[in-house]
Amino acid sequence: MSSTRKLTRLNPKLGKKTIYKLNSFPRTPVNTTKELFSRTELELVECCNFKVETARNIQKRAAKWIVPEFVSVLDMMTENNSPFLATSLKGLDEALSGGIPFSSITELVGPTRSGKTQLCLTLSMLTTLPETMGGLGGGVCYIDTERSFNADRLIVIAENRFPQYFGKDERGQANLDKMTSSIHKMDITSSKELTKRLDELQEFIIENDVKLLIVDSIGSLVRKEYQNPVKKCGWGGPLMERNDILLQQASKLKYLAESFRIPVVVTNQVITRNRSETVLPRECFRPIKKSREEGPEVTAALGNTWAHSVTTRIMMNKFHIRNLSNLKFTILNDLFPPNLQELTIVKSPIAANITIYYTIENEGIVEFVYSENIEKEDKRQQEEEIGPMEETDKSDAVPSQSLDKKKRKSDVAEWFISALWA
Amino acid sequence: MSARLVSSLNLRPSTRTKLQKAGFQTVKDLQETTPIELSKEIGISNNEALNILQQIKKNKVTSISASEALQQERKLCPISTSCEAMDQMLGGRGVPVGKITEFCGAPGMGKTQLGMQLCVNVQIPQNLSGPEGEAIFIDTEGSFIAQRAAEIARATINKLNENSVTECDPPMNFDIVMSKIYVSKVHNCDELIALIKVLDEFLQEHPRVKLLVIDSIAFHFRQQFDDMALRTRLLNGLAQDLNKFAQSYELAVVLFNQMTTKFIISGKYNLKDQAALVPALGESWGHQCTNRIVLYWRNEIRCAQLVKSPSLQETTVHYQINSTGVRDYQADSLNSKRRWEELYDI
Known part of the structure; x- marks a missing residue:
């Protein structure tokens, strides 16, 4: 990585004698800055026969050479004007003050069919759009470990979302070509390969002007290779090895995100654990499913160590009003569409823990705004009702009554949502 | 000689x-x-x-009497966390200056935001009984987001300006506050060690720096270390340097640490293996900091527990994090939930 530099390159040059002495360090010769900083001053003095001042001086000079500079927050803010990638989900963008943050890792967690890959595809498509349309006008690097990338779906999303830009005419087809050719998919089949690929990715990112890096999913490979790490031998062994690999990958992803100022999106799977059987501590995170009764709960896979490495974590799953079996909300059930999903920001330095609702449509992921949908439906119903009623004389009274009823209905539902997530 | x-x-x-x-x-x-x-x-x-x-003898052994130490400690102005309960827990007025304070917590507990809040609060002017200093934020995880720091700064400044209506010029200016938080992003543990080695020069150039935040100390030290003895040695060296800075430059050093899962393998007679969530970096690291606070969730409320301190009692307090930053916990949200539950007869 960046700070491992050969000491012979240090400017002004170290004396030949000094370098020889450093090389004579028993067993592990000190050639690079990395090796220099894993030795204490005392070790240098004792093993290389330096004076204390010389040892201190060498370390100081090397430190100055690799140390990152301090930047004031004011400068940071003026440097990049729009450090967010808009997700097109209005509620999410507002909460994250603009969208997926740049230079950090954002994780999407959810069970199968919760729309993780759909959101990734939507984001890829949005990234390729020109800046005038709210995109980033750059390429996308899509690392696919689950073989879930689907190019047909990508085109369907694009055509349905921007029917004018990606139209059937020549210009539309050209735009579509441009979009698909700037999304690069990589198939990876083992976690070692992923680590290696991440190391080599710098050139690829520069060459293809990549503005978004997606790993879908980070969890599948290590979970396959290190099955049930805890049960086999508890501490140490496979679990430590798995965590080490994950942390290395995280650190590489962070380095890429920061150096290129791009957002990195990774997806992760979920695990179900039985509360009564697990040996793991319960208080580390809040479960996705807010079940009140005892029973299995659903949380993100890969454990606590990995969870520290992501900056923003977003949980996605099915809207679970029916899951709350002890609630008597059968009336409310028909207020919501059956394919309603929810998305919660669980961890973010920017946003509060809010929840928004979405559905997966032809256009990709679409936010579900309660009042708008209800109003639409209301209007339709009103038209149906008003039609036959106009003939009778009671036309004034009845619509207002039904309006009242509907207003109450929507009020209850809105209140319900706000109360549930307060 | x-x-x-x-x-x-x-x-x-x-x-x-x-x-x-x-x-x-x-x-x-x-x-x-x-x-x-x-x-x-x-x-x-x-x-x-x-x-x-x-x-x-040129250098005689220097020491200060306890009364002098008391005087000095009173002179040092602690840094408020903006959460009164947490300030109380830390000895009345906030994070102590001249000492190392460590906050440990699971992901999403608000560690980074607490760090940002402290970076802003360290700049509260003296006439409002603040330390009026500058802040260094060393970001190892890449989670420092300038926009969020700006949001917290704006909220804090607005609150302060409201309180001092009588004064004609506002006590804090947004641009000045933002220009006095120095952020350094380090990408591996060599850079972190190198940074600490040259930090004293930076501190000499900026004598008003009163706060040093490292978010987080654990991240780079938790990977690629096969040799655990080496890690302990490096960490100890780091802690020594930090302690030295804290004392000689009158800094408040705030470290954030991650949590890790520790397995307690049961013996023959125990029925079950157990696991606990403990601060990362091991036992010996636990000795390095003066104060240690663990942050965790309980019943959907954020809690902070003081687990190690030479002078203060072990206590647990509630806090919350909202759009304005770290604040005292208010029971409103809980009440509304209860009201709703009663109404629907659950």
Whole structure:
């Protein structure tokens, strides 16, 4: 990585004698800055026969050479004007003050069919759009470990979302070509390969002007290779090895995100654990499913160590009003569409823990705004009702009554949502 | 070494002859003795002997009396966390200056935001009983987001300006506050060690720095270390340097640490293996910081528990994080939930 530099390159040059002495360090010769900083001053003095001042001086000079500079927050803010990638989900963008943050890792967690890959595809498509349309006008690097990338779906999303830009005419087809050719998919089949690929990715990112890096999913490979790490031998062994690999990958992803100022999106799977059987501590995170009764709960896979490495974590799953079996909300059930999903920001330095609702449509992921949908439906119903009623004389009274009823209905539902997530 | 003659010291003639009679020719000879030995050997009082030895010893052992220490500690202004309960827990007014304070917590507990809040609060001017300093934020995880820091700063400034309506010019200016938080992003542990090694120069250039935040100390030290003894050694060195900075530059050092899962393998007679969530980096690291606070969730409320402190009681307090930053926990949201539950007869 960046700070491992050969000491012979240090400017002004170290004396030949000094370098020889450093090389004579028993067993592990000190050639690079990395090796220099894993030795204490005392070790240098004792093993290389330096004076204390010389040892201190060498370390100081090397430190100055690799140390990152301090930047004031004011400068940071003026440097990049729009450090967010808009997700097109209005509620999410507002909460994250603009969208997926740049230079950090954002994780999407959810069970199968919760729309993780759909959101990734939507984001890829949005990234390729020109800046005038709210995109980033750059390429996308899509690392696919689950073989879930689907190019047909990508085109369907694009055509349905921007029917004018990606139209059937020549210009539309050209735009579509441009979009698909700037999304690069990589198939990876083992976690070692992923680590290696991440190391080599710098050139690829520069060459293809990549503005978004997606790993879908980070969890599948290590979970396959290190099955049930805890049960086999508890501490140490496979679990430590798995965590080490994950942390290395995280650190590489962070380095890429920061150096290129791009957002990195990774997806992760979920695990179900039985509360009564697990040996793991319960208080580390809040479960996705807010079940009140005892029973299995659903949380993100890969454990606590990995969870520290992501900056923003977003949980996605099915809207679970029916899951709350002890609630008597059968009336409310028909207020919501059956394919309603929810998305919660669980961890973010920017946003509060809010929840928004979405559905997966032809256009990709679409936010579900309660009042708008209800109003639409209301209007339709009103038209149906008003039609036959106009003939009778009671036309004034009845619509207002039904309006009242509907207003109450929507009020209850809105209140319900706000109360549930307060 | 210097071979200064005993005769050149600033002494009474009688003492000088006594010294010479006893065979002390040069200063070098005197260095081997202690005051008591000297006074016994040549028959002078303890004070006189001390006087002689002090003249030749350049660096005498320095110490300060407890009353001086008390004075100094009172002079140092702690940094408020903006959450009154947490300030109380930390000794009344916030994070202490001149000491290392460590916050440990699971992901999503608000560690980074707490760090940002402290970076803003350290700049509260003295006339509003703040420390009026600058802040360094060392970001190892890449989670410092300038926009969020700006949001917290704006909220804090607005709150302060509201309170001091009478003054004509506002006590804090947004641009100045933002320009006094210095952020450094480090990408691996070598860079972190290197940064700490050259930090004293930066601190000399910026004497008003009163807060050093490292978010988080654990991230780079938790990977690629096969040699655990090496890790412990490096961490100890780091902690020593930080302690030195904290004392000599009157800094508040705030470290954030991650949590890790520790398995307790059951013996023969126990029925079950157990696991606990403990701060990362191991036992020996736990000795390095003066105060340690663990952050965790309980019943959907954020809690902070003081687990290690030389002077304060172990307590647990509630706090919350909202759009304005770290704040005291208010029970409103819980009440509304209860109201709703009663209404629907759950």
